[in-house]
Amino acid sequence: MAGITTKLLYQSCDTFLQAGLKKKDQINEDQLKLINENSDKGLLSVRWEKTATRNVLKYNVTNMTALSEYVKQTMTQDKYFGIISQFQKILEHCVDIGLPVDNILLSDPKNVFYNVEKQKLYVAYLPLVNNGYKCANTAKFLMKVNKNASFTVTNGAVMQKYNYFLDEYVNNPKNKSGFISPTQLYKMLHDVLMLPDVKEEEKPQPAAAEKAGAAADDDDGDHTILVSRKRVSECPAFLKDENNREIPIDHFPFTIGRRAGNDLALTDKGTVSKVHAVISYENGTFYVEDKESANGTFLNSYAENGERIIKEKISSGDVIYICDIPFVFNVNDTDSATVLVGDKGTDAKKSSQQKANMKKLAYIINSSSKERIPVFVYPFTCAELSGMIVGRDNTKNRHSIFIENISCQSLSVEGDEVDVGDRISVFSGCNFLYHGIGYTFFEES
Template identity: 55%
Template sequence: MAGNVSTKIVYQNCDTYLIAGLKKRDRINEDALRVVNSSRGDGLLEVKWENTAARHVLKYNVSNLTALSEYVKQPLTQERYFGILGQIQRILEYCSENSLTSDNVILLDPKNVFYDVEKRKVLVAYLPLMINMYKCSNLAKFLYKLHKNANIEGADKTVMEKYALFLEDNLKSQRDRSIGLTYNHLYTFLHDVLGVPMSSASIRVAEAKSGAGSKEGASKPSAPAQAEDQDHTIVVSKPKAADCAAFLKDSANREIPIADFPFTIGRKADNDLALTDKGTVSKLHAVITFEDGTFYIEDKGSSNGTFLSSFEGGREKIKKQQLNSGDTFYIYDIPFVFTVNTGDSPTVIVGRKNELKAKTDDLKKTGMKHIAYLLNTSSKEKVPIFVYPFTCAELSGIIISRENQKSRHSISIENKSCTSLSVEGDEVTIGESSSIFSGCNFLYYGISYTFYEEN
């Protein structure tokens, strides 16, 4: 079974097929079918669509392919293993870029995913349906099952422990918060945390127009802006930070600038924030507006609703509600933190280490002295802290803040989206904060840091 779709392997005329049986009422999306059948080079299995009296049948030719569950049982190098994970991430990214919902990727069990040993290529099946009735993908569970079967020789123990912890944390987060692991999160972890070479930047946000104000009469960009290099980059417009009225932060702590209004959010690619791989998101789901000096979030009649502050199954959907800096809103179950831009936040290009390094270098050139720093206890590298609240790409998902109380002050670390954070041995889950002090130790995805204040 894949979701509630029945799957089986059959042998016909010396060929091997993965068969997916659908209900008769399920309608085939012929446009998606054409995309799938032109995408073998991008990791999707070609599919034949057949009708019977009772149901539709989708046949994927898997002749001369090996089930991934079996392939990973043979001895693999760490490099080869993470190369397979990178291919899976890229397949999901490709689906997103071509408006193929990730729910219809058959990615629950490694036995239903295949590997071309000769070409060293992962291939997956996709259900090209008009209406998405099934949920055949669960990336966290799939990777966990794959990892349990994998036979990796000569692996770096620290790296593998860090990856195993990442999977366990995502499974726990999914159970507790109903938020699944996405290809974006996998890219960020493999590329930014483990340093695995990846073939492309995984996220491209449609180019926003410069300057705050009304969109009336303005045209939408026709295509996403291109990544400027092969680093992990979100490319947006280049208004100065002070020109962006506000910005959003997603669950991976990436910043998305809001340059003008109304700021649209939805599944269609021409939205300012396009969530094209999310079947639970409507074509135009919600908008952020600025009226008489106040920001608002407004649901545009979406099927699954917009929520403010928390996502709970029985909670009442909002229609239009005021947004304050620091509020979290949910596009069904996808969280975003809204922040009013004070003009000192680097929101032009997010996630690029060279940009952040340049910003730090600029601060050093001004003669500004750092007030604290983080010491990586393994590499002995220092991460300077010039101002509070403090964030950086190396430790995405956490914020370090300082609160002054008369002659005293307190420092805290807040977990915004990090799935593996502990302070002095105590776990800090997403949404929680912990007090820290000079000399305090914390673990970020298994990497040890010590916080020091300068005298």
């Protein structure tokens, strides 16, 4: 995307994404008008300004969040694919009204925006007479979104098929454009999500400039592969990662490691051994066992402070460290999950006791509803407090807790405003305001 620079501008009470072009770039005023007439279809409204050295386009993104930040907040798998489906519909609409898809600014998810209040996705379109930028590398864009996304995995097979779909386009040397047409994306979503078939005349028609295949200069994808198939609620237990993404454990032994064939494959983690650890269920008890890994498995303590385990009993709330990568182990209630071994009544009583003994690091109380939000792992995010992160810095035997503003437009801690991109230290009993709603942070002793 050489020749295009983007930045956020704050003017009065409005926020704009500014795209600077070369002076020689000619603006297509008919397209400019068409974009603003279709702002309700997912195209950011834009105005054109001409300076002495270049053309400038200003897209109104007031009260919106960059997609690159929004997808970091934990959401359901269905919600995530709903966003991808919205993107497909925007591509389709551009084709329908005669706007070349190549002109959509997809170089980085930070240039695509999401309106949380309207639950709607918006893209920036470049209204150019001649476009030499070729911004719409759809495959790399979707790969980057997928890499940053945090969501609860309810169907590992769906995610695996989606990842394979993106890999096929990104790694195809026959086409370097990385273009995925609206029709191809539509078919993939319906195949992966098993949506009901629609009538032929309702399906999007291929664009005249539709291309096949894709390639990439590099692979930006997240290589973590989830092999488990069942929903979390149907499984006896599940893991929760640093982004609160839930990973179902639907059989035992459950293997974790760098090799792709593991039940939880961390193929992009160099500190993880090929088969690093195993979670098992024996005579009504859950265990985690280190498989002679190079960097060790730890329980309820960081690698630099803890002792490597060989095989230990685990219960709901325990934090398993695969080297320095934390996963919170959780046991499901027996009325919603399949119990593999033992008497249902006995296991239900045991599960209830395990839930009562869950080890929280901290909790956050809503001042109005008095609801408690448990914190089991740092960094911590949740849907109720999207746009902010609670994290912990560790130095030997001391640690400090902080709140970081990722994309929240209104956040203050003990009366001090926390701007987007800033962080502030917090303490047990600390009060903060999130969009005007009061919360109190408490650390477990």
